[in-house]
Amino acid sequence: MTETATGTATGTYLIRGAAILGGDAEDLLIRDGVIAERGTGLSAEGATVIEAPGLVALPGMVDIHTHLREPGREDAETVETGTRAAALGGYTAVHAMANSNPVADTAGVVEQVHSLGRASGWVDVRPVGAVTVGLAGEQLAELGAMADSRAQVRVFSDDGLCVHDPVLMRRALEYVKAFDGVVAQHAQEPRLTAGAQMNEGTVSAVLGLAGWPAVAEESIIARDVLLAQHVGSRLHVCHVSTAGSVEIVRWAKERGINVTAEVTPHHLLLTDELVRSYDPVYKVNPPLRTDADVQALRAGLADGTIDVVGTDHAPHPSEHKECEWAQAAMGMTGLETALSVVQESMIETGLMTWADFARVTSTVPAAIGRVADQGRPLEAGEPANVILVDPAARWTVDPHKMATMGRNSPFAGRELPGAVIATFFKGHPTVLDGKLNTPYRYAADTAGAGSSS
Numbered sequence: 001m002t003e004t005a006t007g008t009a010t011g012t013y014l015i016r017g018a019a020i021l022g023g024d025a026e027d028l029l030i031r032d033g034v035i036a037e038r039g040t041g042l043s044a045e046g047a048t049v050i051e052a053p054g055l056v057a058l059p060g061m062v063d064i065h066t067h068l069r070e071p072g073r074e075d076a077e078t079v080e081t082g083t084r085a086a087a088l089g090g091y092t093a094v095h096a097m098a099n100s101n102p103v104a105d106t107a108g109v110v111e112q113v114h115s116l117g118r119a120s121g122w123v124d125v126r127p128v129g130a131v132t133v134g135l136a137g138e139q140l141a142e143l144g145a146m147a148d149s150r151a152q153v154r155v156f157s158d159d160g161l162c163v164h165d166p167v168l169m170r171r172a173l174e175y176v177k178a179f180d181g182v183v184a185q186h187a188q189e190p191r192l193t194a195g196a197q198m199n200e201g202t203v204s205a206v207l208g209l210a211g212w213p214a215v216a217e218e219s220i221i222a223r224d225v226l227l228a229q230h231v232g233s234r235l236h237v238c239h240v241s242t243a244g245s246v247e248i249v250r251w252a253k254e255r256g257i258n259v260t261a262e263v264t265p266h267h268l269l270l271t272d273e274l275v276r277s278y279d280p281v282y283k284v285n286p287p288l289r290t291d292a293d294v295q296a297l298r299a300g301l302a303d304g305t306i307d308v309v310g311t312d313h314a315p316h317p318s319e320h321k322e323c324e325w326a327q328a329a330m331g332m333t334g335l336e337t338a339l340s341v342v343q344e345s346m347i348e349t350g351l352m353t354w355a356d357f358a359r360v361t362s363t364v365p366a367a368i369g370r371v372a373d374q375g376r377p378l379e380a381g382e383p384a385n386v387i388l389v390d391p392a393a394r395w396t397v398d399p400h401k402m403a404t405m406g407r408n409s410p411f412a413g414r415e416l417p418g419a420v421i422a423t424f425f426k427g428h429p430t431v432l433d434g435k436l437n438t439p440y441r442y443a444a445d446t447a448g449a450g451s452s453s
Helices: 079-088 107-120 143-148 166-179 202-207 214-231 243-254 265-269 272-277 291-303 338-347 354-368
Strands: 012-020 025-031 034-039 048-051 056-059 061-066 091-096 124-127 182-185 235-237 259-263 386-396 415-425 428-432
Touching (some): 061 354, 079 107, 079 428, 091 415, 107 124, 143 166, 166 182, 202 272, 214 235, 214 243, 243 259, 259 354, 265 291, 291 338
Parallel strands (some): 012 048, 061 091
Antiparallel strands (some): 012 025, 056 386, 415 428
16 A cells, blocks of 8 residues: 655655645645645546545644653663654654763764664654753753754753753853754753642642742743843743743743743643642643643643643653652653644634644744754645644543553543544655554665755
8 A cells, every 4th residue: 555665755645635734625645755736636647545534634743842762761762662652643753852861962872863763764853962961050062063963953952950050051052053053941940849749839738749839930931031132042941831931931022032932732731630649640840730820821822922832752661650659750651642632722622723733733843943844834845744633533542552662641541532544754654544554764875864854
């Protein structure tokens, strides 16, 4: 039914009757890795036909915030398993965070991650470089060397930890300007969160768990938008989680400060009330907040204050989550549930359309990460990174049936809407009929080329 691509996709596929961005039903003809035609009544001799009435065609999703764990934490996830999960979730590109072991703070490590991504072939893997050596927050990492490497790093983050030193943060913002990079900040003042276990509020007081105040996040965002304004650089705020953070980002944008922000799917749907169960699957950094915060995040995403959805996919071995709350690791899986959660929280509530969905999950994250061939319009001549979604589908989340090695999904047992039926990466179907097909294969003589190929 399909052909395995070998560096340049050669298969021809005719998608018939899909609602383009949720609008009118049209056909898409994919040939040699690009969208050859878009229209109605299309035909092509020898093409594999995919009947798509009732399905929505969207540009492949781009995750600005993924933890693939490799190298060094292959007990939690590998590039292979993580990118399989990404393809099944509708992604054609992911940005792999730097908190691996060794840390991705040198050209050598980011090139290793880049090479592993090309070897897997399920999605485009864009390594994120660490801001500081070893994520220690004391000395800038090799930012220029990582930017000039084969991995062409443009996003830098100590995610998992905050670049809390304002002098170091200023230097990082100044440095990345030279190659149009962006610093993605994990906004968390460490002195305000020492020993914190969950959101600081009514529930934490009742449960007797150390609280994580909203101001710990908001104070860092306020500082950093002013630093970004001062040096004229790009700042990206990871996993915004409070209503106050939304207001600070909105304030900064109104003043023309070059800041972007992301929200995770779980912060759009879940609240700290779930922590009453003491189930560590709900332990995450930043913590689940209140319903008022959830509503503010949804409104911020709908009106463009928050630019993108980033999964913060954070798989852990089961023994790190199936333990006492205080000892459990922080983090949740998200690549295979993100589309459904955003559909439930934003589309089915009437806050967004499928065209808006494409903007926040594909077009804008690709622009932030400077990934030129992702997030493109579904038009003739554009790269064929395309997904087909069945918005009417319903499914119950079973972490044991997922491609990710992590079983720590906060949506386990929950029924969610929407399903990815097909994913085309560079014109090659990595997912068909909702199941993994075959990966894209780069030509052997380009295996060391830059990731823009």
